[in-house]
Amino acid sequence: MKKLPFLFLFMSVFFSTKTISQTTDSIQKYSLKFQMTSVYQWHPEFKADYSGTNSMLSKEQRALSLTSTLFLDVPLWKGGLFTFNPEMSGGEGLSSAKGLGGFPNGETFRIGEAKPVVYMARMLLQQKFKFKNNQSLQIVAGKFGLADYFDGNTYSHDPRTQFLNWSLMTHGAWDYAANTRGYTDGIYANYQFDTWQVRASLSALPTNANGPNLGFSFKKSNAVNLEVEKKITFKNNDSGTIKLLGYKNLAGMGNYNLANSNYIITPNIVSTRQDGRTKYGIGINADYSHSDTWGLFGRMSYNDGKNETWAFTEIDQSASLGINLKGKIWNRSDDFAGLAIATNGLSASHQTYQKLGGNGFMIGDGNLNYGTEKIVEAFYSFAIPHTSFTLSPDYQFVVNPGYNKDRGPIQFVALRFHAQF
Known part of the structure; x- marks a missing residue:
């Protein structure tokens, strides 16, 4: 079994480089694609008056993550498509992916499994119906990631090629339904x-x-998501998109106020879990593209923050703004760069829970002195000529990590390698 991840990687590279798609009389029968991303990340030692169970460790750290994905799309009939997508991941995040709401590497999970593991990421059936007057209906059933379909953004959505931070790759306050690896049914x-x-x-x-x-x-546990999108074309032929997302989660969550009022030494959210609890949230997402030279994006999101974070990350309010520059401006047409800022916060009851020493599954510094999390991230993506490889140096600067004013700012430096066939 130890050889399985390496066999998977070898087969992925072999088939993806040899046979991308099989065609007969120009009608595509199937499509086979492969990608691999590796992120090496480092931060120097930083100031911390104290550290709790879920703190970002203040000592100097290094971490390496690896993900590899094989996509097989098989058309079944008119408008019908079957997708089979095994994935391999290994490595780890800094501090076991704890200590920050906006964690600095979107390619890591909170599993703590350093050895490469193969699992099923997506397996689904899709049916598309095309109607007159530019109308269509798409229906999907199976295993997938909600971020595959919701909250898309031209410039800030894919940590494999764009911004790495969790609160930049999607709405920070969107507690989207997913298992630990990010997928749902x-x-x-x-x-x-x-x-x-x-x-x-x-x-x-x-x-x-x-x-x-x-x-x-x-009946006891489900997630409902609804999003409305509008595309806009301006008089100068620039384009933009605006999206409004709403969601409701129903699960046996714990309640922050109950945990805060009923404890002996420190509050424990797990002890207050009860079926029928909900979490509501909204988010607005927009991007603007000027020709093929630069673009802007922004997001704002909010959830009620009464009941515990259940799936994504411990953020109850978030806002981000950024710019993307295309290499055409400096005569490197396949390169691009990005700069973004983000700020994340917690609800009042969530703040109190943290101050009293409570822990979630990501953050918890003990007797917390609350402060909003502020993030700056910049990256540059180099296209390696005559290949499908890119190399991206990335820099992140986080102030008040873990929402804690008693812990100094952190500088994260990353080098990301991405291959796609």
């Missing part, structure tokens, strides 16, 4: 008419906060 539909799209999904939540297993008792 459910159904999804998207109705497109002219320049508008309306999409919705019903999907499974993990059985425990940040758990690896999904629950399928939809």
Whole structure:
């Protein structure tokens, strides 16, 4: 079994470089694609008056992560498509992916498994119906990631090629349904008419906060997401997109106020878990593209923050803004660069829980002196000529890590290698 990840990687490279798609009379029969991303990350020692159970460790650290994905798309009939997507991941995040709401590497999980492991990321059926007057309907059922379909953004959505920070790759306050690796099971539909799209999904939540297993008792546990999208074309032919997302999670969550009022030494959110609890949230996402030279993006998101974070990350309010520059400006047409800022916060009851020494699954510094998390990230992506490889140096600067004013700012430096066939 130890040889399985390496066999998977070898087969992925072999088939993806030899046979991308099989065609007959110009009709595509199937598509086979492969990608691999490795991120090496480092931070120097930084000031910390004290550290708690879930703190970002203040000593100098290094970490390496690796993900490898094989995509097989098989058309079945008119508009029908089957997708099979095994994935391999290994390595680790700094401090076991704890200590920050906006964690600095979107390619790591909170599993702590350094050895490469192969698992099923996506396996789904898709049906598309095309109608007159530029209308269409897409229906998907199976295993997928909600971020595959919701909260897309031209310049800030994919940590394999764009910004690495968790609160930049999607809405920070969107506690989206997913197991520990980021995937769920459910159904999804998207109705497109002219320049508008309306999409919705019903999907499974993990059985425990940040758990690896999904629950399928939809009466007791489910996630509902709804998003409306509008594309805009301006008079100068620039383009933009604006999206409004709303979600509701139902699960056996703990409650921060109950944990804060009923404890002996430190509050424990797990002891207050009860079926029927909900979490509501909204997010707005926009991007603007000027020709093929530069673009802007921004996000704002909020959730009620009354009940515990269940799936994504411990952020209750978040805002981000950034710019993307295309290499065409400096005569490197395949290069691009990005600069973004983000700020993340917690609800009042969540703040109190942290101050009293409570822990979630990501953050917890003991007697917390609360402060919002402020993040700056910049990267440059070099295209390696005549190959499908890119190399991206990345720099992140985080102030008040873990929402704690008694811990100094951290500088994260990363080198990301990405290959796609």
